Amino acid sequence: MVLLLLRSPIVKHLHTSWLPCVSRNYSTKTTFKQGEQVTVAGKAYQADHMTNVTPHLLSHVGKDLHLQKYHPLNHTCQRIVQYMYKRYVSLRGNPLFSVHNQIHPVVTTHQNFDSLLIPKDHVSRKKSDNYYVNERHLLRAHTSAHQSELIGMGFDNFLVIGDVYRRDEIDASHYPVFHQVEGVRLCTASQIFGSHQNMDNFQIFDSGERTTEKQGVHTAEALHLLESDLKGCLLGLATSLFGQDIEARWVDAYFPFTHPSWELEVKLNDVWVELLGCGLIEQEILFNRGVEDKIGWAFGLGLERWAMKLFGIPDIRLFWSTDSGFLSQFHFDDPTKPVKYKTVSKYMQCSNDISFWLPADGQYNSTDFFDLVRTVGGDTVEQVHLIDAFTHQKKKLTSHCYRIVYRHMEKVLTQEEVNILHRRIEEEAAANLNVTIR
Secondary structure (H helix, E strand, C coil), X not given: CCHHHHCXXXXXXXXXXXXXXXXXXXXXXXXXXXXXXXXXXXXXXXXXXXXXXXXXXXXXXXXXXXXXXXXXXXXXXXXHHHHHHHHCECCCCCECCEEECXXXXXXXXXHHCHHHCCCCCCHHHCCCCCXXXXXXXXXXXXXHHHHHHHHHCCCCEEEEEEEEEXXXXXXXXXXXXXXXXXXXXXXXXXXXXXXXXXXXXXXXXXXXXXCCCCCCCECXXXXXXXXXXXXXXXXXXXXXXXXCCCXXXXXXXXXXXXXXXXXXXXXXXXXXXXXXXXXXXXXHHHHHCCCCCCEEEEEEEEHHHHHHHHHCCCXXXXXXXXXXXXXXXXXXXXXXXXXXXXXXXXXXXXXXXXXXXXXXXXXXXXXXXXXXXXXXXXHHEEEEEEEEEEEECCCCEEEEEEEEEECCCCCXXXXXXXXXXXXXXXXXXXXXXXXXXX
């Protein structure tokens, strides 16, 4: 259950390169037409009115950065997996947790939302927040989408690791594709309390009232022990990666699929940083999958966030680089090796502003513009910020002005190169978003 949904771990080649500013042959196709075939990782779907995936976005599918040997995301994955292997073992000394890291990224709306008890009217379902393949399918917004299915298959202890997709702003810490780790552990009464002669005195289920502190179906004793196991596990994971002397705190949180819920924050460089979300799985999710004798916990974390903090990587775009200056810094076998990233690109930024009138019919969403900029400019675009918005009282039209910051990671961009790329963005915006360039 990757709990970052509401806030807002190893074989294939990487993204082909950092983008040159103009010469790269990037498709400027920004949408699929209704009825057109959309192929994602070898599976075909038919586009409809909900389709908003783009060819550029789909070019990221199958890169599997978390499986790439010597990649910083892979190093981070290995450390997380090895920690969980060592912490939870069977009586024979074998790891209890299974790892699922190659599951197809297209899921149904039921998997992504309904199976997790996310309400029909919840904001996280919006087209503006997700990449829909069609009305019934989308690129998973979180690895939690596989939780219910794996529980139904009989898995009690598992990690799901993979790429997830969300429509978001453009800056150094956001990218439409990133990677998550989901952890789930289910326990019976004897696993929670231990074996006793009279297990009738040790119950995990109750018929009490639901409160802000517990689900009505759980006993207070079971909740206390399960919470202790969960928090001990995750605090141990954080200290194993970031050091025993880190300052940490638990913050109460809300997620539709866990209760109670918490976020773990640690102080890094004198700033409190959220590392993960977690909680006790809503019992309804387990009952819906036929699990009637266990309760459990789940956690979710973003791999990029952990890797950025662990290695000091300042820009999320770097994870997609095949530049040897970047990758060579992580070419080692021991994932615990203490390494801090050394800056490769020191090239100057170039910035251009784009202003346009929004469509009079109100059919405009900024995430559509961000996707278009990504499609045309690729990773040469470092940031996009809305810097001005106003409504013309006589024309009854609203204007937006965005500042687009360009920076190549391997060479100096000339203003002329940036201008050519910028004009392409203007042309595509006018043609595909029904805006009027000012």
